[in-house]
Amino acid sequence: MTLMPRLAASSLAVMLAAPLAAQEADLPADAEEASPAEAIIVTGRGLEPALSTGIYATSILEREVIIASPSGRIEDVLRNVAGFQQFRRSDSRSSNPTAQGVTLRALGGNATSRALVLLDGVPIADPFFGHIPLSAIAPETLGMIRVTRGGGSGPFGAGALAGTIDMESAEPGQTAGFLGSAAINNRAETEASGVLTQRLGRGFAVASGRWDRGQGFFTTPADQRVPATARAAFNSWNAALRAVAPLNDEVEVQARVAAFRDDRTLRFAGADSFSNGEEASIRFVGRGALQFDALAYVQARDFGNVVISSTRFTPTLDQRRTPSTGIGGKFELRPPLLEGHDIRIGVDYRQADGELQEEALNAVTGAITERRRAGGATSNLGIFLEDDWQIGPLIINGGLRADRTSITDGFFTAVNAAGAPLRSLAAPDRSDWAVNWRTGALFYATRRLDLRAAAYTGLRLPTLNELYRPFAVFPVTTEANASLVNERLRGYEIGLDWQPVNALVFSVTAFDNKVKNAIANVTITPTLRRRANLPAIDARGIEASLGAKLGRVSIDGSLAWTDAEVAAPGTALDGNRPAQTPKFAGTLTLAWRPVDGWQLAGTLRHVAAQFEDDLETDILAPATTIDAFIAAPLWGKLSLVLRAENLTDEAIITRNQGGSIDLGVPRTVWAGVRYGF
Structure with a gap:
């Protein structure tokens, strides 16, 4: 699985070497004095957002917000957006990586993402599980995040059931030549990161790396701990190299290679998990009269996990490996066909394949009792057409998309230690065409007031994990x-x-969304659940955000109130609130920059109660937290950085299964230094 990205990385290096070297060699001695009209501006971004972007509920997070997170984690940055939600409340240091699904608008979840997450145009969800590798995303490398809530039919529209989180890497002008930081917290956990940006002729290259490690905290409450209880230890790193160069006055090429590794321990000694990945992408962006965006990428991921018995505290399952591969690409064309129209035509493709490899173990002897293999492949081919039509103060958007989805080669086998068959499944191949659309309008009512309305449909394929992989979290x-x-x-x-x-x-936005055939973990007995398509999940609500800047003081707030319920007539689930779905979530940040170089910020965040399960038997209590961030200049570009998470030491319940509880991050204080900006 690791060979493909290595080959891709080599190819990218060869492809980029020529244009970068040519730019360096052809650069005249007085290039720095060239007039702006002669300069080729290389941004490293995709095409400019379409006119219709403002029609749909959109939030933008700027770089100064992204790099000032109290936790230093990308999920903490995204919690500032109304409606953003992870499957569980725990962050990427203290949860199983496969539980890192993200969604928007309280549409419910089962650890698979219902929101499409892009990095420089590339979908980054795990090909097998559908979760987001949050620890592989270094906030300090990003320049902007655009979050669009609601389904859509545009480029890479499949998977954007609840919306799209589009992250863009920082441009050279947004970063110093070198940005480095190091910090340690009150548990002696450490983090270190570096971003090096180098101009290469008229292009540039960025090398980045990050390493986080620590003993972690006890996720188990004190009164439920046993001698085998362990802290949520973590050790993760990521590294990336990105290069951008102009091919001519109108076309630039962008290439990226990256790798990451994440090791964690949860609840008990020996309950260790790992996830790792390598990826490569290449993108050509044309900004001339005929604009285009052509992208191709490849990903290789793996995951392993050891399950420990909660009674004997010995291994009962060794999920050794789950290798998976994702490949895909997109081509979007913006032809100047009609005056007043912004037309986009394109095609995109994604394919995922993977295989589970695990052994069930005897909790007493440790002997293998059963060997299991499961996996398959899914693919999606989409063809889309969109048009933004501007008529004076009115912008009208219409989009149509056709998707051919396929699920193939699905299987599950289980044999005993001697190799004798126990159970097997050979799932039939299936494919289908689906048509999706979106339409909306934006009216500039006055110079200071915009009114908007939209309607849309969306699509998400089940993941290989949902289709073929069973799992256990004691006692379920x-x-x-x-x-x-x-x-x-x-x-x-x-x-x-x-x-x-x-x-x-x-x-402010009021919405009404319905997910038909919503995939959920449905309770069969107190100790057994099964993934199933619910008839529907209905979610109606209001999202609001506020931004104010009064001199050197700024206030940013967001809230989301959602009335969500399961529609399953004739069952015990009908009318229930979807599992892991709070009715209310809000955040408020007050920041003060007394003088240049100084930054002080405090964030108040509240998440209402939510249910652990679909039958509404186990409740996760509401949680209110206060975080803080302080940056103060020391000398030149060197700054002191102090950060605090959960200052009031609120008990954040992240799991409650029959009274067996997990907790989120306790009070944590960080101190460190940062060089550059």
């Missing part, structure tokens, strides 16, 4: 379901963006 076993069908969404929303004065911006 969850079975896979090879018969799962695609999730479909239909939604509507209206909203406004109001700027009564230059220093104040207010946005």
Whole structure:
């Protein structure tokens, strides 16, 4: 699995060497004095956002917010967005990596992402599990994050059931030549990162790396600990190399190679997991009269996990490996066909394949009792057409997308230690065409008031994990379901963006979304669940955000109130709130920059109660936390950075299964230094 990215990385290096060397060699001695009209501007970004971007509920996080997170983690940055939600409340240091699904608008979840997450245009969800490798995303390498809530039919539209989180790497002008940081917290855990940006002729290259390690905290409450209870230890690193160069005055090439490794321990000594990956991508962006965006990528991922008995505290399952591969690409064309129209035509493709390899163990002797293998492949081919039509103060958007989805080569086998068959499944291949659409309008009512309305549909394929991989979190076993069908969404929303004065911006959106065939973990018995398609999940709510800047003081807030329920007539689930779905979540950040170089910020965050399970028997209590961030200049570009998570030491319940509880991060204080900006 690791060979493909290595070959891709070598190819990318060869492809980039020529244009970069040519740019360096051809650069005249007085190039720095060339007039702006003659300069080729290389940004490293994709095409400019379409006119219709403002039609759909969108939040933008700028770099200064991204790199000022109290935890230093990307999920903490994203929690500032109304409606953002992880499957569980725990962060990427203290949860199983496969539970890192992200969604928007409280549509419910089962650890698989219902939001599409992109990095420089590349989908980054795990090909087998569908979770997001949060520890592989270094916030300090990003320049901007655009979060669009609600389904859509545009480029890479499949998978954007709840919305899209689009992350862009920082441009050279946004970073110093070198940005480095190091920090240690009150548990002696450490983190270190570095980003080196180098101009190469008219292009540039960025090398980055990060290493986080620590003993972790006890996720188990004191009154439930046993001698085998262990801290949530973590050790993770990631590294990436990105290069951008102009091919001519209108076309630039962008290439990236990256790798990561993440090791964690949860609850008991020996309950260790790992995830790792390598990836490579190449992208050509044309900004001339005929604009285009052509992208290709390859990913290789792996995951392993040891399950420990909660009664004997010995291994009962060794999920040795789950190798998977994702490949894909996109081509988008923006032809200047009609005056007043912004037309986008394109095609995209994604394929994922993987295989589970695990052994069940005797909790007393440690002998192998059963060997299991499971896996398959999924693919999605999408063809899309969109048009933004501007008529004076009115922008009208319409988009149509056709997707051919396929699920193939699905299997599950189990044999005993001697190799004799115990159970087997050969799932039939299946494929289907689905049509999705979106439409909306944006009206500039006044210079300071925008009104918008939209309707849309969406699509998500079940993951290989949902289809074929069973798993256990004591005392509950969850079975896979090879018969799962695609999730479909239909939604509507209206909203406004109001700027009564230059220093104040207010946005509010009311929405009504329905996910048909929603995949959930359905309770069969107190100790058994099975993945199944629910008839529907209905979610109606209001999202709001506020941004104000009064001199050197700024206020940013967001809230999401959602009334979500399962529609399953004739069952015990009908009318229940989806598992892991809070009714209310809000955040408020107050920041002060007394003088240049200084930054002080405090964040108040509240998440309402939510249910652990679909039958509403186990409750996760509401949680209110306060975080803080302080940066103070020491000398030149060197700054002191102090950060605090959960200052009040609130008990954040992240799991409650029949009274067996896990907790989130306790009070944590960091001290460190940062060089550059």
